[in-house]
Amino acid sequence: MALDLNPNHFSALFHLAEAYRKNQKFQEAIKLYERADKINPQRTKEGYIESLLGYGDHLIQKGLIEKNLSLVKKPYEMVLAIESNNTKALEKLKYLRAKEKPINIPTSHVKKSKQIPISLVMFIATLAVPILIGTGFFFGVKIQPVLDSEPDNEQQERERFSSGERTLFSNSYETKHNDNFLNCNQEFQSKNYSETANCFAALVKDYQNEPEPLIYQNNSRAYEFGNPLTLAVVVPADTESKIAKEILRGVAQAQNKFNQDRPSNSRLLEIVIVNDSNEPTISKKVAQEIVKNRRSILGVIGHNSSNASKAALEVYKAQRKAQKLAMISPTSTSTELKSDIFFRTVINNSMLSQKLAKYVKKLGIKKVVIFDNDQGSYSLSLKEYFDFHLNSKEIIKVDLKEQSFYLELAVKTAVESQIKAGMxxxxxxxxxxxxxxxxxxxxxxxxxxxxxxxxxxxYNCDTLNKGKQAIQGLILAVPWHKKLPTAKPFVDGAKSIWGGEVSWRTATSYDATKAFIYALSNSGNNPTRSKVLEKLKEVNLPANETSGQNLRFSPEGEREGEAFLVEVVESPNPACSDLDFRLVEE
Known part of the structure; x- marks a missing residue:
C-alpha cells in the first residue's frame, strides 16, 4: 500500500519485514530488510541478522548442504558482513566448511590414502542400493521393494457420480440419516425402483431441506417409467457442501415440477449428481467421463467456481460437432468463459463490476483499493472490468492470498493513504x-x-455468520434477490418444498434446469446433444416460469438481464443470523 506510493517508506518496509520474520517467512523478510537497511541500518540490524540466521537454518533443514553448499553458506556470510564477531554465524560456517573437506579412505593397495570427493561417495552409495537388493537373493535374503498402493482411479471416478447409487454428502449427514440413505441406495442398486422411490420419499419427508433425496426419488420414478431424459449437475459436494446443496435445491425443484406435471407414460427427467470438489483437475476428469462414457447425458448444469468451469469447458467444447455437449453454469461469472456451447443463468462479471463502479462514482470516491485473488478466474475478471468501468488512475491492488498480518497492515496503510473504499x-x-x-x-x-x-x-449466509457486525453496511452486486416483486411465486414455491428461504444460487440453478427442460421438450421424441444445444438458443421464458426474471440468452450465451445492489443490514433472519441482505433503492 504505502510501498506502492513510496517504495522507500521506511516504516512500512520495517514493520512488514518484522511481521514476515515473526511468521518465519525469512526469505521475504530478508528482501525487505535489505531495502530498509539502506535507510536506517541501526534500526534494522537485529531483525535483519535474525532473519538471515533463520533462513540459513531453514536451508540446512531442507538438506541443501550436499546440493548447493554455497547457497547454504551465503546467509551466514551476510551476517558476518553486518556483525563480524557473530558467534552463531561463525559456528555454522565452521560446520559447513568442514563439509567441503574430502573424505580420506585408506586402502591396502596403496601407500597413500586416496582422496575421494564426497559427491563420488554419494554416487557410489546410490548405485550400491540396487546392487544390494539384487544380491540379497543370492545370500538367501529376499528383499521386497516397498511399493505405495495406488487406489483404483476408475473406481474413484465412478464414486463421484450418483443417480441414487450412493450419497455424495455422507460427511454432512447424521448417522441415522446415513443409515437410512444406505438402505435406499441398496434398493436403487438392486433396481427395485418402485421401492426405491418410496424409500427416498420417506427421507424427503423426514429431512425436508435436503435436496439429494428429492432428486433420487425423482430419478427412481424416471427409471420406473423407463428411458429417462438425463442431465448432469456438477457441484463441489465434499469441499463446499453448503454451496452444492444450494445449487441442488434449484435443480431438484425444477426437476420435481417437471416430473409431476408430465402426462402418464411420458419420459421423466433424471439428474445425475457429479462431485468435482471445485478442483479444476478433477473438473476436467469428470467432464471427460461425461463426454466419453456417459452418452445418455444430454446437458450439464455447472460447474460451480469459474476455475472449475473453465477447466471443464475445454473438454466439452473439444468434442465433434454432433457430440458437443451444452453447459449452463448457474454460478460462474468470469468473462473468460466463452464458447458456442456455454451458457449461464447468472449475470457475468462485466455487468456486476459496472454496477459497483457506478455506485462508487455516485459516492464521489476516486481512490480505491482492490483485494483480489490474481490466480482466480472469477476474481481476476471482476477486478479487470471494475478497473475498466471506474476508469481511475488511483487504484491499488492487494493479493487476498497474503498472510493475515499483511492484509491487516494493508487496510491500515490504505486509510493512511486517504483511500476511501475497499473492493x-x-x-x-x-x-x-x-x-x-x-x-x-x-x-x-x-x-x-x-x-x-x-x-x-x-452473497450468502456464511458471510453474515462469520463477518457479523464487521460486514454491516457491505454493498454487493448480485444477480437476484428474494424481494424482487416478480420473484414471489418462485420464493413461495421454494418455501413450501424446502421449509424456508433459498439463496441466489438456488434461483439461478432453477433457471438453468428450466432452460434445459425447455430445450428437451422442444427437441422431439428422441433428443440428442446437438439438438438440445440448438434449442437452448431459442429459450425465452417469462418471469412467472423462472425464479423471477425473463430468461433468454444473447448470441454469446449470456443471460439478458441486470444486476442488483444489496446492503448488509440488521434484520431478523431465521435462515442464518441477525443480519440480512436488503435491496438498495437506486
Missing amino acids: LFADVKTIHSAIKIATANYELPEKQKLKLLGGDSL
Whole structure:
C-alpha cells in the first residue's frame, strides 16, 4: 500500500519485514530488510541478522548442504558482513566448511590414502542400493521393494457420480440419516425402483431441506417409467457442501415440477449428481467421463467456481460437432468463459463490476483499493472490468492470498493513504481473507473506515455468520434477490418444498434446469446433444416460469438481464443470523 506510493517508506518496509520474520517467512523478510537497511541500518540490524540466521537454518533443514553448499553458506556470510564477531554465524560456517573437506579412505593397495570427493561417495552409495537388493537373493535374503498402493482411479471416478447409487454428502449427514440413505441406495442398486422411490420419499419427508433425496426419488420414478431424459449437475459436494446443496435445491425443484406435471407414460427427467470438489483437475476428469462414457447425458448444469468451469469447458467444447455437449453454469461469472456451447443463468462479471463502479462514482470516491485473488478466474475478471468501468488512475491492488498480518497492515496503510473504499473481489477460496479484511476495517475509528463493496461470492449466509457486525453496511452486486416483486411465486414455491428461504444460487440453478427442460421438450421424441444445444438458443421464458426474471440468452450465451445492489443490514433472519441482505433503492 504505502510501498506502492513510496517504495522507500521506511516504516512500512520495517514493520512488514518484522511481521514476515515473526511468521518465519525469512526469505521475504530478508528482501525487505535489505531495502530498509539502506535507510536506517541501526534500526534494522537485529531483525535483519535474525532473519538471515533463520533462513540459513531453514536451508540446512531442507538438506541443501550436499546440493548447493554455497547457497547454504551465503546467509551466514551476510551476517558476518553486518556483525563480524557473530558467534552463531561463525559456528555454522565452521560446520559447513568442514563439509567441503574430502573424505580420506585408506586402502591396502596403496601407500597413500586416496582422496575421494564426497559427491563420488554419494554416487557410489546410490548405485550400491540396487546392487544390494539384487544380491540379497543370492545370500538367501529376499528383499521386497516397498511399493505405495495406488487406489483404483476408475473406481474413484465412478464414486463421484450418483443417480441414487450412493450419497455424495455422507460427511454432512447424521448417522441415522446415513443409515437410512444406505438402505435406499441398496434398493436403487438392486433396481427395485418402485421401492426405491418410496424409500427416498420417506427421507424427503423426514429431512425436508435436503435436496439429494428429492432428486433420487425423482430419478427412481424416471427409471420406473423407463428411458429417462438425463442431465448432469456438477457441484463441489465434499469441499463446499453448503454451496452444492444450494445449487441442488434449484435443480431438484425444477426437476420435481417437471416430473409431476408430465402426462402418464411420458419420459421423466433424471439428474445425475457429479462431485468435482471445485478442483479444476478433477473438473476436467469428470467432464471427460461425461463426454466419453456417459452418452445418455444430454446437458450439464455447472460447474460451480469459474476455475472449475473453465477447466471443464475445454473438454466439452473439444468434442465433434454432433457430440458437443451444452453447459449452463448457474454460478460462474468470469468473462473468460466463452464458447458456442456455454451458457449461464447468472449475470457475468462485466455487468456486476459496472454496477459497483457506478455506485462508487455516485459516492464521489476516486481512490480505491482492490483485494483480489490474481490466480482466480472469477476474481481476476471482476477486478479487470471494475478497473475498466471506474476508469481511475488511483487504484491499488492487494493479493487476498497474503498472510493475515499483511492484509491487516494493508487496510491500515490504505486509510493512511486517504483511500476511501475497499473492493472485496474474493473467490470461493479466499472468502475467509475477505472476512479478515472486513474485521480489520471494523476495528478502525468510525471516520477512518473504508466503505466495503464486493461481488456475489460473498452473497450468502456464511458471510453474515462469520463477518457479523464487521460486514454491516457491505454493498454487493448480485444477480437476484428474494424481494424482487416478480420473484414471489418462485420464493413461495421454494418455501413450501424446502421449509424456508433459498439463496441466489438456488434461483439461478432453477433457471438453468428450466432452460434445459425447455430445450428437451422442444427437441422431439428422441433428443440428442446437438439438438438440445440448438434449442437452448431459442429459450425465452417469462418471469412467472423462472425464479423471477425473463430468461433468454444473447448470441454469446449470456443471460439478458441486470444486476442488483444489496446492503448488509440488521434484520431478523431465521435462515442464518441477525443480519440480512436488503435491496438498495437506486
